[in-house]
Amino acid sequence: MILPLGLKTLVNLIDTRLSELLATDDVYTKRISEAMQYSVLAPGKRIRPALCMASAAACLGSENDGLDAGCAIEMLHCFSLIHDDLPALDNDDLRRGRPTLHKQYDEATAILAGDALFALCFEILSSQKPGELAAKAVYEVARCSGLPGLVGGEMLDILSEGQPIDAETLKTIHSRKTAALIQASCAVGALFGGGNEEQIEAMRKFGHSLGMAFQIVDDLLNETSTAEELGKATGSDKERGKATFPSVFGLEESKRFAEEYTQTAISSLEKMPGETAVLRELAMFTFERRI
């Protein structure tokens, strides 16, 4: 995976900060801390924290205004991956090119490490300043991770396996399972970057559209890449009868959708007062990425 330059700078800052936030000298919880680090510090694209930082800059804030909140959201993202990979859910053995957490440790540790990352996300978000903004950020992220977001999307995804599915339900799954948290990353960045309501709403729209494009491209890559390239099993969506954009709309129509969502995302940036180069770069990177 070759990251664009603006993004690469942010990813270095994010990786350093994630290590700091996950460091602990608590002797009683060494094993679970190590499990959390194993998951979060695995090489990742860091799309969500990078979006959070870049969204702060788009509102004339500094990129650093979105750093800790972005890291908190990355932890929440990892929590959702850990739980989704569990045997009772997607039962995946490989993630980011390494054994999934329950394979490396065990199921109990994976469930609890996920829960601990969820808690740590809200601990970090709620301690941002000023408190008024911290509460808004927690609300935004909590909504996007519960029934109206991640968890609801995952449940719907599981229930839809092997079932005939309509286009509306498929979009709802993608919107909740993927787009919601990407939307929250952008909104929270805008919030801490000093954005007004209108700007935060524009960043929500950017994040939602980018998130939809991101998931459609993921569906397409899952059909056309090798396991080695992806760092996880491929074609598994089809084997499980998972609902994907290619399976419902076909390859060409899916690509058209991804392009449309990317264009909508980029248009949402027009009225932003600050720097949006990295956000545009991220949108194009998402659309064009091969891995």
Next chain:
Amino acid sequence: MILPLGLKTLVNLIDTRLSELLATDDVYTKRISEAMQYSVLAPGKRIRPALCMASAAACLGSENDGLDAGCAIEMLHCFSLIHDDLPALDNDDLRRGRPTLHKQYDEATAILAGDALFALCFEILSSQKPGELAAKAVYEVARCSGLPGLVGGEMLDILSEGQPIDAETLKTIHSRKTAALIQASCAVGALFGGGNEEQIEAMRKFGHSLGMAFQIVDDLLNETSTAEELGKATGSDKERGKATFPSVFGLEESKRFAEEYTQTAISSLEKMPGETAVLRELAMFTFERRI
């Protein structure tokens, strides 16, 4: 279980509010919503929300100031019970006299319903007013539910199964697994009831001591009651080689500890400016309860 009168009045308010907060017309997440309701609305003592409300009153606030926050904490408590009961953790089949959630539904639904309750807890807490207090409440509850609290305590509990255990580790398990969230319930109630730092700290101390007494009495009941009385399997702690107060200190010494913690709890109430009758009642009820 016969509740004291002051507590009973609060429990009725709490049960009504929990139903309202869990109501949803989201067609996509009907199954998981029902699972959440199955767990949370099962008959329970509602100790944590009752403490939250009573702690608000102890700071000269209204009991209602702690109602929604207390319900949010009750949801988090249920999340922790659901995950602890899972086959990979404590593997329990019975809870509050009914099948545990993964028995009634399935493991995937139980994991996700737990996650959704966790998210909903923070959604509710973060939308309390003013935002400055909401952020503090989220921080208090997030700390008490992550590694320094519930999750860390549960991990330590599992790792200690069948191992020789020292008194300090046992106290750490009980402090994190049980006392932390009871402490947070009291602190958050005091916060929303308008308490100052000193009063909030006094309520933390009350909650911690009460929580320790609560868990010790639970350990004692687990040794001396029938499954029918408890609504869950008894003696299972011993079979699993779980660390309990009676197993480390013996029955008599454990009772003495429970009494000491209860007295410390009640002494912490001395400087509270508001009504503390229900809190005293709760402390005595915890110490004297048979079931």
